[in-house]
Structure formats: structure tokens, C-alpha cells
Amino acid sequence: MADLIAPGEVWLVGAGPGDPDLLTRKAERLIAAASIVFHDALVGPGVLDLIPPHVARVSVGKRAGRHSRTQPAIDALLVEAAQAGHRVVRLKGGDPSIFARSTEEIDALARHGIRVRICPGITAASAAAASAGISLTLRGTARQLRFVTAHARDSDPLDLDWATLAAPGGTLAFYMGRGAARHISQQLIAHGLDAATPVLVATSVSLPGECLVHTRLDLLALVIGKAPDIDPALILVGEAVRRRAPAEIEKQLCKSSPPGLQHRNP
Numbered sequence: 001m002a003d004l005i006a007p008g009e010v011w012l013v014g015a016g017p018g019d020p021d022l023l024t025r026k027a028e029r030l031i032a033a034a035s036i037v038f039h040d041a042l043v044g045p046g047v048l049d050l051i052p053p054h055v056a057r058v059s060v061g062k063r064a065g066r067h068s069r070t071q072p073a074i075d076a077l078l079v080e081a082a083q084a085g086h087r088v089v090r091l092k093g094g095d096p097s098i099f100a101r102s103t104e105e106i107d108a109l110a111r112h113g114i115r116v117r118i119c120p121g122i123t124a125a126s127a128a129a130a131s132a133g134i135s136l137t138l139r140g141t142a143r144q145l146r147f148v149t150a151h152a153r154d155s156d157p158l159d160l161d162w163a164t165l166a167a168p169g170g171t172l173a174f175y176m177g178r179g180a181a182r183h184i185s186q187q188l189i190a191h192g193l194d195a196a197t198p199v200l201v202a203t204s205v206s207l208p209g210e211c212l213v214h215t216r217l218d219l220l221a222l223v224i225g226k227a228p229d230i231d232p233a234l235i236l237v238g239e240a241v242r243r244r245a246p247a248e249i250e251k252q253l254c255k256s257s258p259p260g261l262q263h264r265n266p
Contacts, residue, residue, distance in 0.1 A: 003033075004029055004030060004033040005030060005033045005034060005087035005088070005089070006087070006115070007085040007086070007087055008082050008083070008085050008086070008114065008115075009082065009087065009088065009114070009115050009116075009117065010078055010081075010082050010088040010089075010090060010105075010109055010114060010115070010116045010117070011030050011034075011088065011089050011090065011116075011117050011118070011119055012090045012092060012096040012100075012102050012105065012106070012116065012117070012118045012119070013027050013030050013031065013089050013090065013091050013092065013096070013118075013119045013121070014027060014092060014094060014095045014096050014119060014120050014121015014122070014123075015027070015039070015040070015042075015043040015044065015047045015091045015092060015093050015094070015121055016044070016047070016093075016094065016121045016122040016127070016206070017044070017093070017094060017122060017123070017124045017127040017128075017205040017206040017207075018042070018043075018044030018046070018047070018093070018204070018205065018206045018207040019044060019046065019127075019206035019207065020044060020046035020047045020049070020050060022122050022127060022206055023047060023050075023121070024119065024120070024121065026119050027119050027121060028050060030089055030119055031047075031050050031051055031055075031089055031091070032050070032052060033087060033089075034051075034055055034086075034087050034088065034089035035055060035056065035086045035087040035088075036055065036056040036057070036058065036081050036086045036087070036088055036089070037051050037055055037056070037057045037058070037088075037089045037090075037091055038057075038058045038059075038060050038074070038077060038078065038081075038088070038089070038090045038091065039057065039058070039059060039060065039061070039090075039091040040060065040061050040091060040092055040093045040100075041059070041061025041093075042061070042093030042094075042231070042232075043061075043091050043092075043093050044093075044206070044207060047091070056086075058077065060073075060074045060077065071101055071104055072108075074105065075104060075105055075108035075109075076108075078090060078105060078108065078109060078114075079108060079109060079112050079114065082109065082112075082114045083112065083114070090105065092121070093124075094121055094122070094123045094124050095120050095121045095122065095123040096118055096119075096120065096121065097118065097120065098123050098147055098175075099147070099149045099151075099175050099176070102118070123147075124175065124202070124205045124234050125145075125147065125173035125175075125234060125236065127205045127206045128200065128202035128205045128212065128234055128236060129200075129236070131202070131205065131206065131210060131212060132200055132202070132212050132214075132241075134200070134240060134241055135240055136171050136173070136236070136240055137171065137240060138171075138239060138240040141169070141239045141240065142169065142170055142171045142238050142239055142240040143169050143170065144169065144170040144171070145170060145171050145173065146165065146170060146171070146172050146173065147173050147175065148160065148165065148172060148173065148174050148175070149174075149175050149176060150174045150175060150176050150177040150179070150180040150181075150184060150235070151175070151176040151179075151180075158180050158183055158184075158187075160187075162187040162188065162190070162191040163191045163192075165187075165188060165191070166187075166188045166191035166192045166193040167192075168193075170238060171236060171237065171238035171239075171240045171241065172188075172235075172236070172237040172238055173234065173235075173236055174234070174235040174236075174237070175232070175234060176232045176233075177224075177232075177233050177234065177235040178224055178227075178232060178233040181220050181221050181224035181233070181235065182220070182221035182224075184220065184235065184237075185217055185218060185220040185221055188217060188237065189217060189218060193217060193237075194217070195216065195217055195218035196216050196217070196218070197216060197217040197237060197238065197239070198214070198215075198216060198217075198237075198238065198239060198241040198242040199214070199215050199216055199217055199219075199220050199223075199235060199236065199237050199241060200212060200213070200214055200215075200235070200236040200241045201213040201215065201220070201223055201224060201227050201233055201234070201235055201236075202233070202234045202235075202236070203227050203231050203232075203233050203234070204231050205234060211227060213226075213227055214241070217237060220235065
């Protein structure tokens with residue numbers, strides 16, 4: 001198993017949305033083959049439980065306003081571990097290629113001649129759609145899917161091409177959208193998207209405390225404040241979100257809601 005990772009090599013491994021059953025088989029094998037694992041704050045506890053007891057584990061998680069490590073510090077730790085001959089796994093929540101700052105780590109390692117490989121993972125948007133019983137695309141209605149980060153540097157405004165995002169015919173997936181929810185709603189409506197456009201707000205995706213809140217665009221700011229605030233919020237916007245799961249797999253409400261809103265806690 002150890003020969004899956006060469007000494008001095010680094011694997012960026014997608015840990016998925018949190019449920020260890022949603023890991024790829026390769027990701028699980030890489031975790032078992034590592035001699036040291038660096039992991040994000042959003043990696044699910046069940047995934048961390050798969051790290052063998054003899055394997056060193058280092059938390060390098062970053063949350064809004066609560067950064068345990070700067071990105072340059074994380075880069076330096078990866079370089080140091082690889083140069084020491086470790087078999088390094090860098091566990092990243094979701095997929096390493098989606099808003100995970102993988103390029104910075106790849107570049108830092110490459111400058112020291114360290115080989116980097118990537119194991120993809122299931123991203124939160126896919127897992128949230130699966131839990132909600134919807135598709136992210138819809139033939140004839142939602143022909144494209146856009147992943148958008150709602151996190152801006154420090155106090156910078158969220159500067160996006162709102163006119164393009166508000167164009168009909170697609171689904172928008174806003175990651176880390178809690179703090180920008182009001183701005184997202186206002187800008188999309190101001191640029192022509194119907195205020196009644198369906199929205200799904202998802203937190204703790206795939207975990208036992210998962211909460212899915214169905215609402216509409218003009219109520220997004222109200223709803224986001226009522227969603228559990230432990231984890232970042234994923235916001236899905238578009239006509240495809242209107243589709244509902246069959247009645248037989250509907251689950252109980254995740255919490256009390258304003259009139260007209262539908263909540264589910266699978």
C-alpha cells in the first residue's frame with residue numbers, strides 16, 4: 001500500500017463534502033498509504049477517522065476570520081515534509097480543483113522540484129443536489145452550471161460579472177456564500193434575474209447535521225440568517241433547483257421556517 005505514494009511525493013486529495021462513504025476508493029487508499037496528512041477544517045470527522053493511528057496528522061484549516069495557518073505557511077509545511085522524505089497527503093474538502101487554492105501549493109512544491117499529483121473528490125454542489133433529489137442541469141432550461149466563489153479578499157467587494165451570472169439558462173453554485181447572500185440576491189435581481197427564481201441553501205452537506213433550505217432569490221438574505229451557522233453555506237440558484245424529490249423520500253424539516261419556505265433535514 002505504501003508504494004502508492006513515493007517518499008517525497010505530495011498528493012492533493014479530495015476529501016469530498018464530509019461523508020466518508022463519498023470518498024473515492026483511491027482517496028481512501030492514499031490516506032492509508034501516507035506517512036503524514038495535512039487536512040483542512042472542512043474535512044469530515046469520518047474521513048479523518050480513516051487516517052491510521054501511526055500517521056502524523058496536521059490541521060491547516062482556514063475558516064473566515066479564524067485562520068490557523070496562512071497559505072504561505074501551509075506551502076512551507078508541505079515543502080518541508082516532502083523534502084524530509086514523507087509520503088504526503090494534503091486532504092482538501094470537496095474537490096482540490098474547486099476553490100481550494102491548489103495552484104498555489106502546486107507552484108510552491110514545483111519550485112522545489114517536488115512531484116505533485118491530484119486525486120479528485122466530490123464537490124459540495126454535487127452532494128447537495130443529490131441530497132435534495134434535484135439535478136444541477138435541466139434539459140432545455142439549465143444548460144450550463146457555474147461554480148462561483150462568494151469569498152472576496154479581506155474587505156474587497158464581491159466584484160463579479162453579474163450580468164452574465166443573471167442570464168437565464170443555467171444553474172449558479174455559490175460557495176462560501178453566507179456573508180455575501182444579501183449582495184448576491186440584490187445583484188442578480190438588479191441585473192434581470194427573476195426575484196422568484198428558486199434557491200437551495202445547503203449547510204453541513206452530506207453530514208448528519210445537513211440542512212437544506214428551499215426558498216426564492218428575493219428571500220435569500222432572510223433565509224441565510226436562519227440556516228445553521230457552524231459551516232459555510234452553499235447557495236444553488238436556478239430553475240433546476242425548483243425540482244423536488246419524490247414524496248416518498250421527503251424528510252422531516254431541519255428547523256422552523258418562515259411561512260412559505262420548505263426545509264429538509266435528510
